[in-house]
Amino acid sequence: MTHLRSLFGGAVLLGLASMPGLGQNPGAGKVVPKLEPVAETRLLMEGLAHANFRGLERNLSKNPIDDQSWIFARGQALLIAETANLLMLRPPKNQGETAWFERSMEMRTQAQHLAGHLAKKDLEKSRASMQQLANSCNRCHQAFRVPIEITPFEKAEPPPVRKVSAE
Numbered sequence: 288m289t290h291l292r293s294l295f296g297g298a299v300l301l302g303l304a305s306m307p308g309l310g311q312n313p314g315a316g317k318v319v320p321k322l323e324p325v326a327e328t329r330l331l332m333e334g335l336a337h338a339n340f341r342g343l344e345r346n347l348s349k350n351p352i353d354d355q356s357w358i359f360a361r362g363q364a365l366l367i368a369e370t371a372n373l374l375m376l377r378p379p380k381n382q383g384e385t386a387w388f389e390r391s392m393e394m395r396t397q398a399q400h401l402a403g404h405l406a407k408k409d410l411e412k413s414r415a416s417m418q419q420l421a422n423s424c425n426r427c428h429q430a431f432r433v434p435i436e437i438t439p440f441e442k443a444e445p446p447p448v449r450k451v452s453a454e
């Protein structure tokens with residue numbers, strides 16, 4: 288029985304050793320994932336940054352703003368903050384890297400501030416914070432010559448949406 292158990296134990300150890308990333312670091316048992324960008328930046332802009340920004344505008348334009356909408360709006364702000372984390376995975380591969388990181392961090396900070404005001408259901412501060420957030424979007428667009436200007440609560444036409452091809 289003892290013999291069997293030790294055989295079994297040995298098999299488990301062997302199995303672990305052959306798993307990539309696990310066997311090399313005995314004791315620690317840590318897996319360090321390699322973060323890599325997957326989607327195009329444009330897709331993050333349209334599907335995450337802008338989609339949630341527009342959702343925020345809709346929720347904050349309601350009168351009155353019900354509890355559910357405040358909760359939703361806070362979530363939208365936090366998703367924009369998380370989008371900034373995703374942006375940090377894909378800096379341009381030239382000297383623009385520092386500016387990219389700074390602008391992404393600014394977007395994350397502004398979105399977090401906004402989430403805080405939304406959690407407190409402070410409409411005035413939230414609207415001011417939306418402007419600050421839009422400024423952080425625009426500063427990056429200007430730095431990287433992207434002809435898109437984000438203006439909160441503007442009734443004008445939305446910016447042109449380019450088709451993202453599946454090929």
Ligand code: HEC
Pocket residue numbers: 328329332333336337340367374387388390391394420421423424425427428431433435437446447448449
């Ligand atoms: C760190 C830089 C950076 C920040 C911050 C940033 N953007 Fe962008 N944005 C870009 C770049 C680069 C593009 C061009 C992407 C492309 O076409 O490949 C872009 C494009 C866009 C587009 C056009 C997408 C399309 O379909 O062509 C929209 C809309 C947009 N951004 C919205 C936002 C919003 C809203 C925010 C803030 C909440 C924001 N962006 C913050 C870098 C940034």
